[in-house]
Amino acid sequence: MTLPRRVEPELRKDPVLGRWVIIAGERSQRPNPFRRYPTAVGGGEPCPFCPGHEAMTPKEVLLYAGGAGGADGWKVRVVPNLFPALRIEGSHDKRGEGLYDMMRGIGAHEVVIETPRHDEVPAAFPREQMAEVIRAWRERMIDLLRDTRFQYVLIFKNHGSAAGASLDHAHSQIIALPVTPARIEMELMGTGRYYDYRGRCIYCDILTQELADARRLVAQNADFVAFAPFASRFPFEVTILPRRHEPFFQTLTPALTTTLAEILIDVLRRYRLALNDPPYNVVVHTAPPGYAQPDRYHWQVEVLPKLTEAAGFEWGSGFFINPTPPEEAARALRDLERVMDVPDGHLLPEPAR
Amino acid sequence: MTLPRRVEPELRKDPVLGRWVIIAGERSQRPNPFRRYPTAVGGGEPCPFCPGHEAMTPKEVLLYAGGAGGADGWKVRVVPNLFPALRIEGSHDKRGEGLYDMMRGIGAHEVVIETPRHDEVPAAFPREQMAEVIRAWRERMIDLLRDTRFQYVLIFKNHGSAAGASLDHAHSQIIALPVTPARIEMELMGTGRYYDYRGRCIYCDILTQELADARRLVAQNADFVAFAPFASRFPFEVTILPRRHEPFFQTLTPALTTTLAEILIDVLRRYRLALNDPPYNVVVHTAPPGYAQPDRYHWQVEVLPKLTEAAGFEWGSGFFINPTPPEEAARALRDLERVMDVPDGHLLPEPAR
Numbered sequence: 103m104t105l106p107r108r109v110e111p112e113l114r115k116d117p118v119l120g121r122w123v124i125i126a127g128e129r130s131q132r133p134n135p136f137r138r139y140p141t142a143v144g145g146g147e148p149c150p151f152c153p154g155h156e157a158m159t160p161k162e163v164l165l166y167a168g169g170a171g172g173a174d175g176w177k178v179r180v181v182p183n184l185f186p187a188l189r190i191e192g193s194h195d196k197r198g199e200g201l202y203d204m205m206r207g208i209g210a211h212e213v214v215i216e217t218p219r220h221d222e223v224p225a226a227f228p229r230e231q232m233a234e235v236i237r238a239w240r241e242r243m244i245d246l247l248r249d250t251r252f253q254y255v256l257i258f259k260n261h262g263s264a265a266g267a268s269l270d271h272a273h274s275q276i277i278a279l280p281v282t283p284a285r286i287e288m289e290l291m292g293t294g295r296y297y298d299y300r301g302r303c304i305y306c307d308i309l310t311q312e313l314a315d316a317r318r319l320v321a322q323n324a325d326f327v328a329f330a331p332f333a334s335r336f337p338f339e340v341t342i343l344p345r346r347h348e349p350f351f352q353t354l355t356p357a358l359t360t361t362l363a364e365i366l367i368d369v370l371r372r373y374r375l376a377l378n379d380p381p382y383n384v385v386v387h388t389a390p391p392g393y394a395q396p397d398r399y400h401w402q403v404e405v406l407p408k409l410t411e412a413a414g415f416e417w418g419s420g421f422f423i424n425p426t427p428p429e430e431a432a433r434a435l436r437d438l439e440r441v442m443d444v445p446d447g448h449l450l451p452e453p454a455r
Numbered sequence: 456m457t458l459p460r461r462v463e464p465e466l467r468k469d470p471v472l473g474r475w476v477i478i479a480g481e482r483s484q485r486p487n488p489f490r491r492y493p494t495a496v497g498g499g500e501p502c503p504f505c506p507g508h509e510a511m512t513p514k515e516v517l518l519y520a521g522g523a524g525g526a527d528g529w530k531v532r533v534v535p536n537l538f539p540a541l542r543i544e545g546s547h548d549k550r551g552e553g554l555y556d557m558m559r560g561i562g563a564h565e566v567v568i569e570t571p572r573h574d575e576v577p578a579a580f581p582r583e584q585m586a587e588v589i590r591a592w593r594e595r596m597i598d599l600l601r602d603t604r605f606q607y608v609l610i611f612k613n614h615g616s617a618a619g620a621s622l623d624h625a626h627s628q629i630i631a632l633p634v635t636p637a638r639i640e641m642e643l644m645g646t647g648r649y650y651d652y653r654g655r656c657i658y659c660d661i662l663t664q665e666l667a668d669a670r671r672l673v674a675q676n677a678d679f680v681a682f683a684p685f686a687s688r689f690p691f692e693v694t695i696l697p698r699r700h701e702p703f704f705q706t707l708t709p710a711l712t713t714t715l716a717e718i719l720i721d722v723l724r725r726y727r728l729a730l731n732d733p734p735y736n737v738v739v740h741t742a743p744p745g746y747a748q749p750d751r752y753h754w755q756v757e758v759l760p761k762l763t764e765a766a767g768f769e770w771g772s773g774f775f776i777n778p779t780p781p782e783e784a785a786r787a788l789r790d791l792e793r794v795m796d797v798p799d800g801h802l803l804p805e806p807a808r
Contacts, residue, residue, distance in 0.1 A: 112780075114685055114686040115686060116645075116684075116685075116686040117645070117649070117657060117661065117685070117686070118641075118642055118645035118646055118649075118657060118658075119641055119642065119645050120645060121686075121773065121774075121775075122686075122774070123686045123687065123688055123774075123775045123776075123777055124774075124775065124776040124777065125686075125687075125777050125780050125781070126776055126777065126778045126780075187776045199685075200660075200664040200668070201657070201660050201661065201664060202664075202685045202686075256772055256774060258771065258772060277774075279774070283772050283773050283774040284773045284774070285771075285772055285773025285774070286772075286773070288471075288472055288773070289471055289472065292469075292470070292471035292472055292473060293471055296470070296471075304470060304471060304554070305471075307553075307554050308470065308554065311553040311554060311555075315553070331469075332467055332469075332470070332552075332555045333467040333468060333469040333470070333474075333475075333476045333478075333555075334476070334478075335476055335770070336770070383770065383771055384771075385771030385772050387771075404771045406770055406771055417688070417689070417736065417759055418611065418638075418736055418737075418738030418740075418757045418759055419609055419611060419636050419638055419639075419738055420474065420636050420637045420638025420639070420641070421474075421475070421476075421477075421609060421630075421632070421636040421637070421638065422474075422476045422477065423476075423477040423479055423540045424476055424477065424478050424479065425479045427465075427478050427479075428478070
């Protein structure tokens with residue numbers, strides 16, 4: 103029996119598909135196959151995200167004061183993940199191993215604690231609270247991109263254990279990566295192809311068409327349009343597109359931070375009312391920091407409810423079967439009445455179980 | 456209130472990523488968001504796959520006689536899916552809608568009933584039974600590819616409800632598609648890039664390296680090698696590669712059918728013993744039928760256990776965090792003793808629950 107050894111996280115490149123995967127470090131020689139990668143700080147009995155338990159997390163890298171949290175009160179806290187998928191120290195140390203490519207798992211992994219209130223779900227956030235969360239995403243993204251080792255900052259949220267959340271207390275995550283995710287590379291290729299042919303941003307054209315067509319619209323306000331994508335992979339998938347062409351999420355103004363908060367809460371409330379409080383993921387899509395062709399990309403937010411377990415063979419084939427036409431999903435979400443007609447944050451009717 | 460209308464399945468192309476999605480038809484105006492796409496025939500109380508219930512499924516397109524099933528006995532039956540994701544009749548009718556591309560959902564969707572015995576899991580199949588299943592896959596693939604409307608035949612298996620199976624009785628599925636899945640296109644691009652540079656099949660080189668390295672090996676026999684891929688996206692992912700370069704699955708000989716059955720059962724038994732009978736997916740990867748550069752592709756079988764729910768944001772980002780290094784997964788699977796040392800099909804020790 104040897105002692106447990108410390109394995110550093112590694113980035114490995116799929117030699118055929120070219121995509122990078124984080125192979126997280128292990129503390130033990132015995133892998134636990136059912137271990138979920140901790141998507142949050144801590145995991146003891148008392149909630150480490152609640153006010154008064156600040157000592158259970160690493161020291162915050164960002165704090166917005168003034169809320170109900172802690173001795174002095176806070177609205178949003180951002181802390182390093184106690185079990186980071188990537189490590190902040192060191193250089194990439196890119197190297198090969200025969201035909202394989204790898205590098206050290208350099209990066210940052212932070213957790214955004216979105217509210218001091220343990221039981222407050224994002225669908226019930228006051229608009230101002232969600233705006234503070236989005237402001238924290240942006241502020242951390244800008245700060246992390248100062249580190250030239252990082253090529254991309256991924257902002258995402260897992261809500262509900264079936265969507266990968268390991269703690270109930272509302273939180274999102276920020277991962278700074280030394281590589282650009284393959285999905286973003288593919289989006290840049292696709293938008294570039296369209297631009298080369300038409301000379302326009304494809305997402306601007308999609309926006310025009312969706313607004314004219316209207317069958318897939320879910321919600322809109324002065325700055326954003328939420329719709330069910332034409333080729334949705336999953337039932338009730340929603341894309342939130344800014345009306346104004348802009349490749350970089352981090353250019354978000356205070357005014358747009360508020361309207362984005364508004365439409366995101368709107369979509370989440372529609373899910374809660376129509377779909378019985380489903381688990382879901384939120385992912386911010388933005389151009390890589392140095393992207394030199396800003397006419398071609400259009401940042402956006404993708405919202406994916408996790409309604410079934412049926413996403414099985416899709417991982418292997420890349421092929422998707424969506425049982426719910428996006429027009430029907432959009433209509434079901436759109437037709438809800440009085441979605442926003444509740445006092446800020448208090449409270450939606452409890453969905454039937 | 457209008458009457459329920461019949462919506463034909465449609466293939467829609469993601470305008471940015473270029474991948475096609477099946478948007479399945481609906482019978483009702485009211486979408487049921489929690490509806491799993493039926494991955495099997497029927498769904499009533501008595502199992503439609505059991506002997507004596509043959510009338511509950513459409514008439515078989517293939518039957519291997521001689522087993523315990525039905526009046527005359529059968530070993531394997533292949534039947535059209537009662538709720539097909541695609542329809543066999545008609546032409547593609549490719550068309551645009553503004554900047555979107557779509558076509559009618561032409562294709563075939565069949566179910567392979569792998570055994571007449573309701574409770575027999577594939578890990579416990581006798582080798583001969585699994586060989587019959589693989590023979591049926593191949594025979595159906597060859598037959599479906601005679602239809603020139605089809606560009607690709609996807610063979611896959613969902614085991615366990617968390618992996619997408621809607622019935623317990625062991626079965627796999629065959630989908631004939633009018634397009635090549637994006638994943639396969641990407642594999643062809645990646646293998647082509649390597650071939651252009653090195654003049655060799657990348658999978659042949661991977662095989663050589665994995666055999667020499669040995670840390671990621673799981674099992675092998677005269678014709679196949681099973682290993683945990685270097686950049687595994689999921690814990691305990693396994694690739695089964697034929698030792699001999701061959702781009703097309705459908706060229707499988709009777710001898711290789713037997714050895715493939717053997718190694719597939721071997722891997723599934725290792726899962727059952729090491730991972731407590733996990734849900735899993737099996738996907739066959741093969742070159743599209745007309746692929747004119749056979750030196751560049753190498754067919755293979757991918758096996759993906761579904762061990763956690765944590766695959767959330769990956770759908771949006773395309774970025775994966777794998778908590779279990781493939782070397783540790785391979786060691787855990789490899790180190791099992793007496794995996795194959797049980798009388799054919801009867802029976803592994805019940806995994807602890």
